[in-house]
Amino acid sequence: MYDVLLKNGMLVLPDDVFAGDLALRGGRIAALGSGLDGPAAETVDVSGKLVLPGAIDPHVHMELPVGGTRSCDDFLTGTRAAAAGGVTTILDFTVGSRETTMVDDLSARLKAAAPSVIDYGFHAEMVGWTPARLDEMREVAERGVRSFKFFTAYAASGRRTENGPLFESMRVAAELGAVASVHAEDESLIQARLALMEDSEKARMTALGLSRPDLCEASAVHEVVWLADRAGVQVHIMHLSSALGLEEVREARRRGTDVTAETCPHYLLLTDEVYGRPDARFYSASPALRGDGDRRALWDALAAGDVDFLSTDHCPFTCAQKEWKGAFDRLPYGMGSVELMLPLAYSEGVLGGHLTLSGLAERTAAAAARRYGLWPRKGGLLPGADADVAVLDPAAEWTVSAGTLHSSCDFSPYEGRTIRGRIERTYSRGELVYSQGTFPARPGRGLFLAR
Numbered sequence: 506m507y508d509v510l511l512k513n514g515m516l517v518l519p520d521d522v523f524a525g526d527l528a529l530r531g532g533r534i535a536a537l538g539s540g541l542d543g544p545a546a547e548t549v550d551v552s553g554k555l556v557l558p559g560a561i562d563p564h565v566h567m568e569l570p571v572g573g574t575r576s577c578d579d580f581l582t583g584t585r586a587a588a589a590g591g592v593t594t595i596l597d598f599t600v601g602s603r604e605t606t607m608v609d610d611l612s613a614r615l616k617a618a619a620p621s622v623i624d625y626g627f628h629a630e631m632v633g634w635t636p637a638r639l640d641e642m643r644e645v646a647e648r649g650v651r652s653f654k655f656f657t658a659y660a661a662s663g664r665r666t667e668n669g670p671l672f673e674s675m676r677v678a679a680e681l682g683a684v685a686s687v688h689a690e691d692e693s694l695i696q697a698r699l700a701l702m703e704d705s706e707k708a709r710m711t712a713l714g715l716s717r718p719d720l721c722e723a724s725a726v727h728e729v730v731w732l733a734d735r736a737g738v739q740v741h742i743m744h745l746s747s748a749l750g751l752e753e754v755r756e757a758r759r760r761g762t763d764v765t766a767e768t769c770p771h772y773l774l775l776t777d778e779v780y781g782r783p784d785a786r787f788y789s790a791s792p793a794l795r796g797d798g799d800r801r802a803l804w805d806a807l808a809a810g811d812v813d814f815l816s817t818d819h820c821p822f823t824c825a826q827k828e829w830k831g832a833f834d835r836l837p838y839g840m841g842s843v844e845l846m847l848p849l850a851y852s853e854g855v856l857g858g859h860l861t862l863s864g865l866a867e868r869t870a871a872a873a874a875r876r877y878g879l880w881p882r883k884g885g886l887l888p889g890a891d892a893d894v895a896v897l898d899p900a901a902e903w904t905v906s907a908g909t910l911h912s913s914c915d916f917s918p919y920e921g922r923t924i925r926g927r928i929e930r931t932y933s934r935g936e937l938v939y940s941q942g943t944f945p946a947r948p949g950r951g952l953f954l955a956r
């Protein structure tokens with residue numbers, strides 16, 4: 506007997522889409538095919554609906570401390586919002602500091618994440634590098650962390666890892682079979698730009714893009730992939746934002762470097778035009794939003810697979826937290842969209858002609874699962890895999906409004922945008938975690954994914 510039988514849906518598989526049924530049992534996908542007969546404890550008619558692998562958002566920041574405040578979703582509100590958007594797995598980050606070990610950081614974050622309603626994992630953040638960090642990397646790997654986060658920018662807060670330490674860390678990551686994930690922006694180019702900037706210029710939001718242009722991203726990507734290649738490590742470029750940065754990823758791939766890249770909905774759907782608007786401060790993010798040409802280049806790259814998968818870099822701050830304090834660099838950077846990744850990727854990506862349905866599943870689930878050691882448990886509708894499933898109604902048309910989203914944030918960068926396609930129900934390991942505006946599952950049921 507099945508636990509759940511989803512009947513008559515459009516099942517989206519890696520290389521095929523077919524009308525059929527999906528059976529879940531014991532938290533796993535038991536069978537898929539046409540005309541599956543029960544019995545089942547619950548049968549749900551999903552005619553006309555898309556049945557997708559639960560999405561993986563491999564880059565989110567719940568309750569992240571930044572400059573005296575913290576991102577406004579905790580692990581309960583953030584994972585509920587994720588579930589409402591068809592996301593069944595998130596990868597968040599440990600919060601490093603000069604004073605703590607990476608093992609301490611992981612323990613603290615595991616505690617914070619306990620109320621999650623969906624499954625989660627962590628990238629271990631490298632902050633305040635010392636040689637002792639290399640053993641700490643081995644220790645957190647023992648505990649199931651198989652990806653590390655490095656910054657090439659943000660020297661002031663100790664987050665920047667210089668090339669020497671970065672290379673040595675990459676060698677250890679390679680030994681561990683782990684991924685080196687990098688926030689790639691060239692600190693020195695940014696600092697020089699800032700030094701040349703008048704205070705009057707810094708009082709405008711346009712200064713954000715001017716202080717860290719595409720050149721900064723491309724220069725850092727160039728250097729990082731070169732080092733990664735020599736270290737023999739799998740390298741991943743986070744939140745790729747520019748055509749120039751993309752060219753460096755493509756070039757490295759042509760040379761045979763094991764590099765992947767992600768981009769976020771805001772780099773595909775928004776441009777630096779917003780920095781001229783009165784509400785510009787709400788769009789503070791790093792990397793900065795770019796021009797229309799960058800946006801188009803990223804869509805093409807996502808379609809072609811040169812950008813491997815989507816993430817949201819979900820890091821929401823309320824309007825009050827983004828109160829203007831006289832200069833662009835006094836704002837917390839980040840925006841939230843974990844609930845919108847899959848609906849936007851369907852509405853703008855599939856209906857916009859950039860992605861096939863299989864491509865949608867690949868870019869929102871499978872590719873991230875493979876890169877981060879979650880495949881085949883997560884990321885695809887495969888017999889034996891975790892029953893992580895998103896049911897999307899492609900006929901539903903709705904308008905984004907922060908007030909009706911499930912994040913704690915009172916601002917959405919997509920406010921007023923019409924989306925075609927809405928998540929109707931989401932299953933995590935066979936359990937209904939979201940159903941038409943409700944969250945039937947118990948807080949804390951989400952599992953830490955040791956990789």
Ligand SMILES: [Zn+2]
Binds near residue numbers: 564566818820
């Ligand atoms: Zn981030």
